[in-house]
Amino acid sequence: MGMKKDTLLLNSGRKPEDHHGIVNPPVYHASTIIRASVEAYEKAENTPFDGVYYGLHGTPTTFAFEEAVASLEDGYRAVATCSGLAAIAGALLAFLKAGDRLLMVDAAYSPTRRLCDGLLAGFGIETTYYDPLIGDGIADLLRKETAAVFVESPGSLTFEVQDVAAIAKAAHDAGATVIMDNTWSAGLYFAPFDHGVDVSIQAATKYIGGHSDLILGAITATEETFARVKRTCVSLGYHAAPDDCYLGLRGLRTLSTRLARHQETGLHLARWLARRPEVDRILHPALPGCPGHEVWKRDFTGACGLFGLVLKDYSSEAVAAMLDGMKVLAIGESWGGYESLILPTKPARNRTAVPWSATAPTLRIHAGLEDPEDLIDDLEKGLARLNGAA
Numbered sequence: 068m069g070m071k072k073d074t075l076l077l078n079s080g081r082k083p084e085d086h087h088g089i090v091n092p093p094v095y096h097a098s099t100i101i102r103a104s105v106e107a108y109e110k111a112e113n114t115p116f117d118g119v120y121y122g123l124h125g126t127p128t129t130f131a132f133e134e135a136v137a138s139l140e141d142g143y144r145a146v147a148t149c150s151g152l153a154a155i156a157g158a159l160l161a162f163l164k165a166g167d168r169l170l171m172v173d174a175a176y177s178p179t180r181r182l183c184d185g186l187l188a189g190f191g192i193e194t195t196y197y198d199p200l201i202g203d204g205i206a207d208l209l210r211k212e213t214a215a216v217f218v219e220s221p222g223s224l225t226f227e228v229q230d231v232a233a234i235a236k237a238a239h240d241a242g243a244t245v246i247m248d249n250t251w252s253a254g255l256y257f258a259p260f261d262h263g264v265d266v267s268i269q270a271a272t273k274y275i276g277g278h279s280d281l282i283l284g285a286i287t288a289t290e291e292t293f294a295r296v297k298r299t300c301v302s303l304g305y306h307a308a309p310d311d312c313y314l315g316l317r318g319l320r321t322l323s324t325r326l327a328r329h330q331e332t333g334l335h336l337a338r339w340l341a342r343r344p345e346v347d348r349i350l351h352p353a354l355p356g357c358p359g360h361e362v363w364k365r366d367f368t369g370a371c372g373l374f375g376l377v378l379k380d381y382s383s384e385a386v387a388a389m390l391d392g393m394k395v396l397a398i399g400e401s402w403g404g405y406e407s408l409i410l411p412t413k414p415a416r417n418r419t420a421v422p423w424s425a426t427a428p429t430l431r432i433h434a435g436l437e438d439p440e441d442l443i444d445d446l447e448k449g450l451a452r453l454n455g456a457a
């Protein structure tokens with residue numbers, strides 16, 4: 068019997084016997100690699116994807132992180148990248164060329180959209196945005212030029228849960244590669260390759276890092292897609308810093324324990340907010356009312372601490388009064404660290420296929436690891452300020 072995921076996460080990418088019994092793999096910094104002979108030099112040249120070849124392409128620290136991420140996502144192999152956005156760009160560039168079409172989910176992380184509408188458009192790659200809830204209806208959008216379909220489920224601002232398996236089936240029938248931004252599940256609560264995904268990316272900056280002190284990404288691939296991903300990252304000169312890979316690896320060891328607490332607190336806050344008269348709607352994939360909730364129940368094994376909410380029709384000044392006075396929840400972008408965050412969001416700015424209909428203010432909350440009662444207290448006082456300023 069194979070190891071359970073929690074045990075695997077503690078053991079993958081780790082060989083104390085190779086490092087004097089030291090528990091964590093050390094940080095190797097390198098550019099030049101010195102070879103013992105011309106024969107060894109030529110052998111390394113012929114196998115650039117295996118072992119230490121040149122510092123740019125990774126050191127044993129990078130490989131340890133990559134091995135652990137590949138186990139987390141149940142993929143064949145992973146490539147570490149300098150950021151989550153670099154992982155998205157590397158994965159897209161691996162499968163798209165001039166004249167190709169890309170189907171991109173309308174709820175995508177906004178820098179992903181900027182990449183498609185800017186750089187990729189300039190390269191002659193056309194992006195068509197689609198409804199996150201399209202399911203197998205995506206078949207109607209697939210053409211022979213469609214080389215890739217990108218899913219991000221749930222969307223990190225609007226939280227629609229996608230039917231990834233149905234989308235992947237239609238994409239494969241049309242010969243397209245399926246790429247997923249799997250950051251919300253942290254790779255732990257959704258198994259991308261069991262649902263037909265070919266390449267899964269993680270912004271390791273979020274839950275894998277977990278402490279808001281590193282920027283790191285990873286692309287996990289199947290055996291069929293790995294070489295193309297790795298070649299693209301090498302061609303682009305991608306490099307993930309060994310110190311950040313070390314921190315990413317350290318974060319992975321506690322990911323499951325932290326995520327369980329993020330989940331519990333996130334649900335506690337979301338349920339409390341749902342009962343408040345100031346709140347119109349909660350956008351939490353694990354709660355009824357979130358678009359795609361039934362798909363979440365079918366496909367996910369858990370939820371992280373990131374969710375959204377739509378307030379009743381308050382002014383932006385009232386929302387600012389609520390947020391400015393927060394003592395525990397901090398106003399901040401990004402997410403996945405130990406600290407709780409709250410942010411006003413503007414989903415309408417980033418939609419083209421299906422306009423965002425709510426005109427009332429939306430907020431995004433990242434539930435951190437604090438005592439949940441302190442967070443509730445902070446939110447309760449914040450809602451009092453919201454009403455006071457209305």
Ligand SMILES: Cc1ncc(COP(=O)(O)O)c(C=O)c1O
Pocket residue numbers: 150151152153176223248250251270271272282283284401402
């Ligand atoms: C869903 C999602 N994907 C990717 C990224 C990009 O990660 P990074 O900040 O490491 O580039 C982010 C960052 O906010 C994100 O929210």
